[in-house]
Amino acid sequence: MFRKSYNPHSYWNTVWREFNKHRLSLFALIVIIVLGLIALLAPFIANDIPILLYKGGQLYIFPNVITYSDLQAENLYANFDRWQPSDGDWMVKPPIPHGPFRQNLEHSLQSPNRIHWLGTDDRGRDVLSRMIWGSRLSLSVGFVAVGIAVIIGIVLGSLAGYFGKWVDTLVLRFIELMLVIPTFFLIITVMAFLPPSIWTIMIVIGLTGWPGVARLVRGEFLKQRQMEYVLASQALGLNNTRIMFRHILPNAMGPVFVSATFGLAGAILMESGLSFLGFGVPPPAPSWGELLKQSQGYVDFAWWLVLFPGLAIFITVTAFNLVGEGLRDAMDPRLR
Amino acid sequence: MNGKEPYLKVDNLTKYYPVGGGLFTKARGYVRAVDHVSFNVYPGETVSLVGESGSGKTTVARLILRLVEPTEGSIVFNGVDLTTLKSGELRNIRRKIQIIFQDPYSSLNPRMTVYSMLAEVLLVHRIISREKITEHIEYLLQLVGLNTDAMYRYPHEFSGGQRQRIGIARALAVNPSLLVADEPVSALDVSVQAQILNLLMELQEKLHLTYLIISHDLGVVRHISDRVLVMYLGKIVEEAPTDILFDSPNHPYTKALLSAIPKPDPSATLPKLLAQGEPPSPVNPPPGCSFHPRCPYATEQCKNETPPLFRISETHRSACWVFANTPEKTTV
Numbered sequence: 093m094f095r096k097s098y099n100p101h102s103y104w105n106t107v108w109r110e111f112n113k114h115r116l117s118l119f120a121l122i123v124i125i126v127l128g129l130i131a132l133l134a135p136f137i138a139n140d141i142p143i144l145l146y147k148g149g150q151l152y153i154f155p156n157v158i159t160y161s162d163l164q165a166e167n168l169y170a171n172f173d174r175w176q177p178s179d180g181d182w183m184v185k186p187p188i189p190h191g192p193f194r195q196n197l198e199h200s201l202q203s204p205n206r207i208h209w210l211g212t213d214d215r216g217r218d219v220l221s222r223m224i225w226g227s228r229l230s231l232s233v234g235f236v237a238v239g240i241a242v243i244i245g246i247v248l249g250s251l252a253g254y255f256g257k258w259v260d261t262l263v264l265r266f267i268e269l270m271l272v273i274p275t276f277f278l279i280i281t282v283m284a285f286l287p288p289s290i291w292t293i294m295i296v297i298g299l300t301g302w303p304g305v306a307r308l309v310r311g312e313f314l315k316q317r318q319m320e321y322v323l324a325s326q327a328l329g330l331n332n333t334r335i336m337f338r339h340i341l342p343n344a345m346g347p348v349f350v351s352a353t354f355g356l357a358g359a360i361l362m363e364s365g366l367s368f369l370g371f372g373v374p375p376p377a378p379s380w381g382e383l384l385k386q387s388q389g390y391v392d393f394a395w396w397l398v399l400f401p402g403l404a405i406f407i408t409v410t411a412f413n414l415v416g417e418g419l420r421d422a423m424d425p426r427l428r
Numbered sequence: 429m430n431g432k433e434p435y436l437k438v439d440n441l442t443k444y445y446p447v448g449g450g451l452f453t454k455a456r457g458y459v460r461a462v463d464h465v466s467f468n469v470y471p472g473e474t475v476s477l478v479g480e481s482g483s484g485k486t487t488v489a490r491l492i493l494r495l496v497e498p499t500e501g502s503i504v505f506n507g508v509d510l511t512t513l514k515s516g517e518l519r520n521i522r523r524k525i526q527i528i529f530q531d532p533y534s535s536l537n538p539r540m541t542v543y544s545m546l547a548e549v550l551l552v553h554r555i556i557s558r559e560k561i562t563e564h565i566e567y568l569l570q571l572v573g574l575n576t577d578a579m580y581r582y583p584h585e586f587s588g589g590q591r592q593r594i595g596i597a598r599a600l601a602v603n604p605s606l607l608v609a610d611e612p613v614s615a616l617d618v619s620v621q622a623q624i625l626n627l628l629m630e631l632q633e634k635l636h637l638t639y640l641i642i643s644h645d646l647g648v649v650r651h652i653s654d655r656v657l658v659m660y661l662g663k664i665v666e667e668a669p670t671d672i673l674f675d676s677p678n679h680p681y682t683k684a685l686l687s688a689i690p691k692p693d694p695s696a697t698l699p700k701l702l703a704q705g706e707p708p709s710p711v712n713p714p715p716g717c718s719f720h721p722r723c724p725y726a727t728e729q730c731k732n733e734t735p736p737l738f739r740i741s742e743t744h745r746s747a748c749w750v751f752a753n754t755p756e757k758t759t760v
């Protein structure tokens with residue numbers, strides 16, 4: 093009696109199958125997943141606080157993420173780099189035994205060596221450790237900023253596409269206005285006046301990133317609103333909010349995901365750019381853009397401060413763009 | 429029919445779509461999709477609206493459903509003028525009129541199961557309590573001849589005919605009394621068409637429904653309707669009980685449509701009788717009778733004056749200067 097077997101998620105299954113055919117995008121997705129894991133596990137990968145500590149006959153599990161009051165009392169957390177285990181004591185350190193904030197001015201601006209694999213910055217902090225912790229910042233700025241942009245874009249885009257007429261005109265003018273203003277300069281200007289913090293950056297990037305999403309959602313709504321299932325819902329007396337968000341939106345989300353993926357790349361690049369120019373996250377927070385900035389202004393050009401953070405930015409941004417492209421192709425119109 | 433109050437009374441219903449021009453610039457012209465259309469539908473009957481593509485049938489359906497704002501005219505349903513209602517009052521009354529769409533593929537939300545589709549309307553309108561909902565959905569599915577296990581499936585798992593049945597079940601969920609069906613079978617395989625038409629007729633009997641059925645296929649119309657309205661370029665050109673229309677059509681356009689019936693090829697709608705094939709554009713309809721450029725009987729009068737709907741008999745009306753306005757009305 094039925095044409096296909098029962099499968100509620102067939103749409104996403106098809107998208108996933110198509111996506112799998114793009115080897116490069118699949119590889120990029122793996123890169124992003126690895127990056128996400130690195131960000132998530134940063135305290136276990138790059139830290140001078142040990143993962144396990146046996147001291148004075150007591151075993152401390154994960155002191156790198158748990159603050160033990162007796163260790164705190166000894167002021168050990170701030171001095172783990174100098175702590176030497178006495179008889180019977182031992183510790184397991186993360187593979188990169190440098191904290192992202194640990195300064196050592198005597199070791200400043202070292203080029204890559206045995207101890208500091210990717211060198212040190214101007215305060216003697218380990219570059220690799222700061223880059224690993226910096227991935228947390230980049231990714232969280234990316235996701236939160238894009239989250240804000242997507243929500244604003246969905247609300248404005250669906251209102252414009254569904255109601256049309258003057259609502260549409262108003263939203264379109266607003267979008268055009270946003271597109272005319274060079275976002276980067278707008279953000280720099282705003283950042284110059286606001287207290288610098290990671291939240292300010294997320295919000296400002298998010299507030300300027302919605303026009304693309306809004307335009308896409310508007311276009312999808314314009315298309316869907318003519319569909320007979322929408323007319324049927326109207327005839328059945330369902331209210332507009334329900335029709336917009338319960339009926340049309342799920343059918344319009346495909347392009348939003350694609351645009352959000354590209355948006356992530358843009359937001360990460362934006363954060364690095366801002367930090368590079370000194371409008372970013374305030375020090376001492378580790379950021380890829382901030383490492384890049386340090387490479388300048390020294391007589392001896394600190395190439396490791398350009399190359400490694402630059403590569404990290406490049407790889408991340410490229411990976412998100414590749415996933416976006418793969419997703420876009422996988423969701424090709426013939427599925428809708 | 430006579431003596432009864434009309435259940436649906438459409439009066440001078442008009443929809444002009446502006447063409448060209450934006451929000452602030454004036455339109456360059458208008459598509460006269462529906463142009464001063466008046467007709468009645470009486471309780472319990474099946475009225476058909478026929479006409480070629482572009483004659484404005486779908487627009488009439490959407491106007492009656494209030495999915496499209498009329499430019500002019502009134503729609504009185506069960507004594508209430510729908511065109512003057514506020515949206516709140518409208519929501520309750522419009523439930524009584526439901527629509528079945530032509531395309532069974534776009535008329536169901538691809539992301540919703542049959543269950544959630546039906547449960548939503550039943551709950552929003554408090555038609556049934558939450559505990560009895562599954563039972564009621566089973567009843568609706570059985571009513572339209574589907575297995576109850578269809579409930580947890582998505583639209584893409586069904587064939588066109590099954591989807592059309594789901595569309596009918598959804599329309600019936602809100603207990604309508606008037607069903608407007610816009611080309612309900614034209615997208616279906618011929619073998620399935622008869623099944624759906626039979627279902628509609630069964631349902632009419634069982635639920636005491638009134639039908640307005642839109643079709644370009646006179647074969648479909650003859651089978652199920654009590655009366656037929658023939659539409660051409662936004663206007664009704666002839667109206668008659670089905671038997672009379674098929675046995676003694678008056679308007680040359682109706683005759684042309686009838687002579688096309690046995691043709692299996694649907695693209696050959698207007699053969700022999702008519703010299704020119706394509707209907708003129710509704711943006712700049714010809715002056716006088718809009719059918720005159722294609723009509724072999726056209727006179728000077730037809731080219732200059734728009735014919736009114738002449739009364740041929742109590743139940744038969746036709747808008748033709750040549751055949752309806754003359755004393756010998758039984759030409760053919």
Ligand SMILES: Nc1ncnc2c1ncn2[C@@H]1O[C@H](COP(=O)(O)OP(=O)(O)OP(=O)(O)O)[C@@H](O)[C@H]1O
Pocket residue numbers: 445446459460461479480481482483484485486487488644710
């Ligand atoms: N939203 C709209 N904007 C502008 N013109 C429209 C719109 N909807 C319909 N029209 C025009 O109105 C006229 C009547 O269209 P309608 O869809 O009502 O015809 P129809 O008889 O249902 O034709 P079909 O058999 O193709 O379904 C057509 O010329 C069409 O192009």
Ligand SMILES: [Mg+2]
Pocket residue numbers: 485486487610611
């Ligand atoms: Mg139509």
